[in-house]
Amino acid sequence: MTRLRPWLSASLLLTAAAAPLVAQGAATAARRQIVPMDSARARQLYVSNRHEDHPEADYARAVSAKAATDSIFAARAKGVLKFSKITYKSQAGGMTIPAYLFEPLAPKGPGQHAAMVWVHGGVHGNMDQNYWPFIREAVERGYAIITPDYRGSTGYGKEHHNAIDYGGMEVDDVESAADVLKALPYVNPARLGVMGWSHGGYITALLLTREAKGSPFKSGAAIVPVTNLLFRLSFKGPSYQRSFSTQPHLTGLPFENRAEYVRRSPYYWVDSLAYPMLVHVATNDEDVNFEEARPLIDALQARQPTLSETKVYVNPTPGPTSVGHTFSRRVNRQTLERDDSPEQVDSWSRVWAFFERTLGK
Template sequence: MKLRHFIAIIGFLTTTLVYCQDKQITLQDIWSGSFRTEGMQALHSMKNGKQYSVLNFDRQSRTSTIDIYDYKTLEKVKTLVSSADIAEIQGFFDYSFSEDESKIILTTNSKPVFRRSTLGEYYVYDIALKKVTKVSDDLVQEPTLSPDATKVAYGYQNNLYVKDLSSGNVEQITNDGEKNKIINGITDWVYEEEFSFVRAFDWNADSNKIAFIRFDESEVPEFSMDVFGSDLYQTQQVFKYPKAGEANSKVSLHLYDLNANKTKILKVDKAYNDFYIPRIKWTKDANVLSAQYMNRHQNELDLWMINTKDMTSDLVLAEKDKAYVDVTFNLTFLKDNSFIWTSEKDGYNHIYHYDNNGKLINQITKGDWEVTNYYGFNEKEKTIYYQSVENGSINRDVYSIKLNGKNKKRLTKTDGTNSASFSADFTYFINTHSSATSPPEYTLNSSKSGNVVKSIKDNDRLSKKVADYVTSKKEFSTINVNGNELNMWMIKPADFDENKEYPLFMYQYSGPGSQQVANRWNSANDYWYQMLAQQGYIVACVDGRGTGFKGADFKKVTQNELGKYEVEDQIAAAKKLGALPYIDETRMGIWGWSYGGFMSSNALFKGNDVFKMAIAVAPVTSWRFYDTIYTERYMTTPQENPSGYDENSPINHVDKLKGDFLLIHGSGDDNVHLQNTMRMVEALIQTDKQFEWMIYPDKNHGIYGGNTRLHLYKKMTNFINKTLGDKLEKNDKKEEVSSKIKG
């Protein structure tokens, strides 16, 4: 064994000499942006269906422009807006059109609040008059133009305001907003994080009514974080955060009538107790609002149509599931007020068509595969466009299908990840394609045939740049674990020798409905894995039970026991990989971030005879510490399911630790609180377990900013080399001695 390993190292060094002209990937390369891809920023299809707009930025002149391009020729038609022509602003970095495209909201300055929310400085640009109007002198949230573009509504200090753009008059339409008590029209922390939206208000089609959700978070427990900053005394961030089993915001639905200057509460004809309103959306009828109501367990979702004229309500759809119902953004109203809806009710996520009363017209897509995105409906051609995994769960393709479920057509031709942005009249779509071997390419495609009309933008320069480095193929396969064929990728050293033994480093996330094994271009982490492969590691990733795009049963098997089956699969997969002749089963490690950190901790503790080391970044260490909406969706409450919470939380298994453990967290993490790591650390100390840990001051769940990411990945790389790379180091030293003797 030792002799074979020594010979393999000689072979490794010999091969390395052959590749000496090829570049080695460094952490500085990765985190300096050397491998950044080029894209199309803020792409918007113009209503005429013939043109699209893109945000461009000239670095030399520091000028922002919104440029209009012709779909057919891809030639630039004109510059619609240039910051150089607007004296009031220096530049802008985002924009949004009014529905009639007569005005544009320009974002000139913003600062983050939480993951999706920002406070910003905004201007409304009048295209015809070529002048700007500042929305507010204050930093506001979610400015939204009315459909007729005469007004803009926005949130400020937990209240809603409407500004008349011709008169400049501002009307405050709510008055009870108060920090950590009442929020009007903007979501609270947990809605923003788990239901993925911030703007909780919506204009009707006639621009004379605004529906909004009001959040009463008075009874939600507060969480506080020290902000250390650079001053002599730290400050504190205090916000409402409902942990599993604790009180949520009490939500209510309201209507502001601009003509009457009055606000009414909107009610539905059903008594709900402890519920959510995860979506509101006006129908094509300016008097009818749709609202989705969901019970706290999230296994019942009701779609209501509320007539705001006569104040009546109709329950048109009621979804139920033994586990949970996913909330989506796919509700689409057609001209006749029938609607498109997506559901997993047949075991896979598919598209359904209902009439305006909620009667099923037909199930449009069918099969043992998942619809992953809904793009829109072409009224003229009676055609729906969508994305799915019908061509294999690691791939994404764009399809068209008739409203009646016939004439399904695969529009994209190349395996990998395809996503589409359609022209307003559905004549064309801009396809973004990437794969593990091809960086993102943007092409103009025909929506009828799917054929490429022209290439718009590619990343050929990046391809050539990456080709200068030593890289390895990402090998996709499946591995049979616990009776299931699980998707897997593996990266081996470029000079891989099957007669040599390599340490194995596994990555996973494993959260419900997630996917890490996908045929798409490199993320920053992929370059890190390539760097580790350069150093002599095999890196692998396995998507176990509970992950997505393989049907509801596969995804929802983890219900009420998060961390049980997922951990079993990672341990079993590691054992199976460790049995391969070219993997050293005594040197196997695992890492993950967030849910992945929860998983890697559990895998090291419960699989202490399999894994030698683990890295956990920003991990949940007990589901009792995490928020209501996410946790209870999969676990119900701790009061109802105490064993599910405790038996699978790593904080309760620290006594099993045998290997090396690195624990990392940001002290300003508003999502997975530092509390998780602190409680884990205390548990490790009290069981007399040695470990390493690192706290990044004031950094949030992403742990980035300045030199932070580089420092973080250096720390993790050093830990991997220290715990898994010991034999590599010893053999490297042997080779140094050998070469000196020969010299």
């Protein structure tokens, strides 16, 4: 038998070993060529990062709805509390921020009252009349309340709407509302709180953690708050992501701008909590799903037990517009009175007790 030269023998062995890999690669390439792109799925998954592609809204309709809310607040407030629609300048670029101010009819005297900033929820949401019974109760308890329609809120036209900066300058807009409260002679500037629901709870949490250094707020309540944008955008998918990726200060998704999304997520700032914070969440929440909310609760209980007060409501009675997400905002939309469930009563009782402890009566 003919003896192969060593170098030829090694070459044949390498060729033989590589043959299956070459065949596999060729088969993979063939499959890629044969299987066409699913264009319908591609359109469904596409998420633009161009600001000009930010979802448009019916601005005229929103302005009309806001005018109706203003008139409802004015009518409901007569003889009950002092109501004003005001504007103030944000510390972020001096942007003009509209807000509602609700005050006691007969304040006790200089520096005798606590006050709070209440923060509405929603990506492009706004403060509306459905908060009325809770605002009235707060003022009856002696609090002055300001509710800002921070940048990105609806009802003020395209420019205000498209200035949205989720977790960015909107947080500065809300913090700046504290200056309005401090200027009220009967308010004690050392007794300021902040409270919000959903996206408003998210802003509240950021103000008490990331922005805690030098914060004007001494305590806050975050109800069903957004907690982790990395998780949330992945969980909600492209239809939700499109309202974020086209914002000028985000410009893309978490995999493209991870550090900024982390910076804007309260979950990653738990160790910076400097003031008492109450957090209530619901297991049947279909907006801020419990899969997102639970890690924040666990982190607060484990790492901030002395500063946090938390409660998980197990399948609370559904609210008017979603299953668990509005469990503590149950309102009869016709009468604008509370539509109490046991969980709503319990949650608000805990909220009022929390603020009495942390801000004083």
